[in-house]
Amino acid sequence: MxxxxxxxxxxxxxxAAVREFYAAMEPHSAGFYTNLHDDxxxxxxxxxxxxxxxxxxxxxxxxxxNLFRLNANIKPTVA
Numbered sequence: 001m002x003x004x005x006x007x008x009x010x011x012x013x014x015x016a017a018v019r020e021f022y023a024a025m026e027p028h029s030a031g032f033y034t035n036l037h038d039d040x041x042x043x044x045x046x047x048x049x050x051x052x053x054x055x056x057x058x059x060x061x062x063x064x065x066n067l068f069r070l071n072a073n074i075k076p077t078v079a
Contacts (some may be wrong), residue, residue: 044072 003014012069059066059076061070066076 044074047072048074 003011003018005011005014011043044052051058053072056077059074064076064078069075
């Protein structure tokens, strides 16, 4: 789902329509689009399911400072 217009005056309404459509479709889909930047730990867990704990372990090992955090972020649990 996306919105594009050459007329910036239409952007607010267009973006709102896409968000409304997405909200209506989300209960019928598995996971969520990972680049929306509105993810929560619960939604991210839902995307990765039973693999999430293993991904946290990998994140702790290879990215403990959370450098790669701009998608559906798996937060490290090490300080």
